[in-house]
Amino acid sequence: IRGVDTKWFKTHRSVVTDLLEVVAPHRDLNVLESDELIRIRLLDADLAPGLPHDFAAPAWQLAQLALDPRVVFVFENKESVLAMPQWSGAVALHGGGYSVAQLMELPWVQRNRVIYWGDLDSHGFAILHRARCHHHGVTSALMDEATLLAHRDLWVTEPKPTRGEFPTLHPAEARALDRLRAEGDSRLEQERIPWEIALAALRVADGAPRDR
Numbered sequence: 008i009r010g011v012d013t014k015w016f017k018t019h020r021s022v023v024t025d026l027l028e029v030v031a032p033h034r035d036l037n038v039l040e041s042d043e044l045i046r047i048r049l050l051d052a053d054l055a056p057g058l059p060h061d062f063a064a065p066a067w068q069l070a071q072l073a074l075d076p077r078v079v080f081v082f083e084n085k086e087s088v089l090a091m092p093q094w095s096g097a098v099a100l101h102g103g104g105y106s107v108a109q110l111m112e113l114p115w116v117q118r119n120r121v122i123y124w125g126d127l128d129s130h131g132f133a134i135l136h137r138a139r140c141h142h143h144g145v146t147s148a149l150m151d152e153a154t155l156l157a158h159r160d161l162w163v164t165e166p167k168p169t170r171g172e173f174p175t176l177h178p179a180e181a182r183a184l185d186r187l188r189a190e191g192d193s194r195l196e197q198e199r200i201p202w203e204i205a206l207a208a209l210r211v212a213d214g215a216p217r218d219r
Contacts, residue, residue, distance in 0.1 A: 046101035050094035083125035111141035128194030129168040136173035148212035151179040165194040
């Protein structure tokens with residue numbers, strides 16, 4: 008159809024999809040989708056000599072990498088990934104919200120420890136729970152009540168909190184979530200925590216046992 012190009016389709020996709028479901032239920036649109044790219048930083052260049060230290064690739068390509076990191080950092084915010092210094096045996100990944108499940112299923116992530124750091128809000132804990140549903144070796148950092156209360160002046164209100172239950176949360180994490188809900192669905196966004204405090208906590212998490 009003349010004038011129906013990719014930009015037009017992108018703008019009107021939801022309408023076209025609904026109309027097609029009416030006139031031809033279950034028919035595929037046959038639209039080519041671009042692969043979602045995952046940002047990765049190799050914090051230790053010796054893990055993969057010859058590879059770029061900072062790049063983005065689809066999950067299926069990352070799955071083929073011959074990596075064996077000692078620890079994998081997964082952060083909800085890309086800026087935290089970019090701020091990480093060199094770190095022996097470590098890789099940092101951008102978690103990308105609820106898509107964290109596909110990261111947890113990468114073979115070289117499955118084999119190793121994961122330290123997850125997300126926003127201190129209901130969705131951040133929901134994402135942490137989802138990560139643990141796909142990987143049993145996930146430890147959180149900076150997602151406890153002490154961190155929350157130490158930065159009370161930086162809280163904001165979460166606009167659309169989730170009300171789910173997250174049984175994989177450890178006691179300190181569950182207490183933080185309960186406090187957030189009791190305080191009127193407050194939130195502490197990851198990037199509001201001073202970087203020097205965050206970095207010190209990540210170093211502790213890397214060397215400390217899990218909080219059970």
